[in-house]
Amino acid sequence: xxxxxxxxxxxxxxxxxxxxxxxxxxxxxxADRILALDTMVINVIALLxxxxxxxxxxxYYEASMLVAMVGFVSTVAYCRFVLRGxxxx
Amino acid sequence: MSVIAEILVSFFLVVSGIFGLVGSFxxxxxxxxxxxxxxxxxxxxxxxxxxxxxxxxxFLLIKGSFSMHELLITLFxxxxxxxxxxxxxxxxxxxxxxxxxxxxxxxxxxxAIYDDPPGEGTNR
Numbered sequence: 611x612x613x614x615x616x617x618x619x620x621x622x623x624x625x626x627x628x629x630x631x632x633x634x635x636x637x638x639x640x641a642d643r644i645l646a647l648d649t650m651v652i653n654v655i656a657l658l659x660x661x662x663x664x665x666x667x668x669x670y671y672e673a674s675m676l677v678a679m680v681g682f683v684s685t686v687a688y689c690r691f692v693l694r695g696x697x698x699x
Numbered sequence: 700m701s702v703i704a705e706i707l708v709s710f711f712l713v714v715s716g717i718f719g720l721v722g723s724f725x726x727x728x729x730x731x732x733x734x735x736x737x738x739x740x741x742x743x744x745x746x747x748x749x750x751x752x753x754x755x756x757x758f759l760l761i762k763g764s765f766s767m768h769e770l771l772i773t774l775f776x777x778x779x780x781x782x783x784x785x786x787x788x789x790x791x792x793x794x795x796x797x798x799x800x801x802x803x804x805x806x807x808x809x810x811a812i813y814d815d816p817p818g819e820g821t822n823r
Contacts, residue, residue, distance in 0.1 A: 612757070615709035615716075619750070622716035626723030626743075633726050633735075641732055641791035648783050649726055649739040655772070656719055656743075656750045660712075663754050671768035678772060682779040689786035693793055693812075 612663075619660055626653050644688050651681030704760035708753050715749025718742050732791050740784045744776055 630653065633646040655674045662670030687697050722745075725738025751769040759765050789812055792801075798813040808814055 611705045611709050612712070612761075615712040619712045619716035619719075622720040623746075626719050629723040629727040639732055639791060639795060641787050641794065642735060644790060645732075645736060645739065645787050646726060648787070649723060649743055652739070652743045652747055652776070653719060653723065655776075656715070656747045659747075659750050659754050659769075659772075663712075663757050666762065668758060668764070668766055668768070671766070671772065675768065675772055675775070678775050678779075682775075682783065685783045686786055689783075689790045692790045693786075 616660060616664055620657070623653050623657050623660070627657075640692055644685060644692070647688070648681065648685045651677060651685070655681075701761070704756065708757045708761070711749050711753035711756065715746045715753060717746075718749060719746030722746060732795070733788065736784060736787060736791075740780055744780045747776055748773055 627650060630646045630650045634643050634650075637643045637646060655677055658670050658674040658677065662668065662674075690697050719742070722739045722742030725742065726735055729735045729738060751773050755766075755769045792810075793812055798810060801810060804810060
């Protein structure tokens with residue numbers, strides 16, 4: 611039963627990644643693209659944890675933690691670059 | 700006991716998958732940028748929270764080992780999601796809205812992203 615639910619969750623988050631990619635291609639403003647990239651990072655975190663459940667190992671939490679930190683820093687850096695024209699003033 | 704644990708983990712997995720899909724679909728479907736900001740920042744964070752609860756229950760009830768990493772990731776995401784949403788909203792305002800389109804702040808100083816901060820001189 612867990613395997614079926616895992617397959618469903620994998621499908622949902624993979625489809626979500628495709629939706630985000632479409633928003634990055636289409637997005638009329640750069641705020642849309644930054645938002646879509648941030649959502650992609652969150653979906654990738656969920657996919658990594660799902661893969662950890664699938665493999666039955668606790669090794670993927672470190673990877674998802676790193677992805678979360680790098681994603682947050684990159685989103686803030688991108689926003690600051692658009693806002694101020696510079697990342698570290 | 701094991702069947703109940705499996706049902707619980709599967710329930711959280713399905714719910715979180717639906718929430719994640721709804722968040723990404725809202726990002727695709729809603730018509731304006733500030734409305735699109737609403738969908739993923741709430742629903743996807745809730746979806747990731749569901750996945751983390753599911754994995755915590757899975758390792759606690761089925762594998763028999765408890766770990767705090769999931770709570771760390773949840774805490775980190777819940778701390779950073781409002782900050783990124785605020786930054787993205789600011790980015791959109793700077794690029795697409797003019798100061799005269801917005802309502803008055805009702806204070807001595809205007810909106811923080813258009814006016815210089817209060818104090819001596821400017822910060823730049």
